[in-house]
Amino acid sequence: MRLLLIEDNPRLRELLTESVHRAGWRIDAFGTAQDGREAIATTPFELLLIDLGLPDGDGLDLIREARRNGVQTPILALTARAAIDERIAGLDAGADDYLVKPFNHGEFLARCRALLRRAPDTAPVVLSAGHLRFDPARGVLSCNDDEIALTRRERAIVEVLMRDVGRVTPKGRLEHALSEFGDELSTNALDLAMSRLRKKLDGFAAGASIETIRGIGYLLREIGE
Structure with a gap:
């Protein structure tokens, strides 16, 4: 399994990368929307982890762009935006799930596993x-x-x-x-x-x-x- 993380906070990016590695998955981690955009366009991933508050753009726009380009990979939106209308906006933009910061890393990995099980057009679960x-x-x-x-x-x-x-x-x-x-x-x-x-x-x-x-x-x- 190969995951993509787009998160501008260096410490959180490091912690999430460590969590993903301990789960036995590979991960490519970036801090900007542009780097994430290029990775999505050039590398197949099984799960996208996208922060909505990026320094060079809104993560929602990146999610919408990915969906417009036909990317069907499951997306977990990561954000400090806790209001219900913000969560609805994330899901309507094309995210499959939404996790509000700060969050428990055990829950983070559980949500990743759930989305990986639901991934479209993949090989059998086992x-x-x-x-x-x-x-x-x-x-x-x-x-x-x-x-x-x-x-x-x-x-x-x-x-x-x-x-x-x-x-x-x-x-x-x-x-x-x-x-x-x-x-x-x-x-x-x-x-x-x-x-x-x-x-x-x-x-x-x-x-x-x-x-x-x-x-x-x-x-x-x-x-x-």
Whole structure:
């Protein structure tokens, strides 16, 4: 899962980024409407978190623009505007939910999970391959009901491979899944993360294996009984 946060308060932006990372999701965070606008236009996200009080424009205008451009990604509006008419305006502009500052970070993550479950035209809520089950909204991978502890990068790899199960996933796509804006990947970051993930899966009767397709990428293949 990849989220976009547009919030001009540096401290809140940092705290929300930490919360999202702890939930096992990736996040790109910006402080202006223009940076957010460019990110929406160039990168697919599963959830948009938009502050309404931005230094270079109203977040409501950004939400309306996204909807006019056909963006169907769920949007959670973040704002200090608590009046009922302000909340109505946010929902009418195209937001799917509204969270008034200050808010509890547990509630913030719960609302994110709810919106991710309602995301349109996505893969099934729980992905499966062999005996593996992955819940993208919760970032949880399990095998025969035993949870497998993963790092954030390992979760990103699992999600992409399980959406492509039985098909070769290009290396570049996996590298993109590991990256975030401003996050430089080392040349062997994918190889290291893949190696650690394989070792973890070896400890379970996963019923699936990750194969290297030299010069192309990786394949998650289900193993027959």
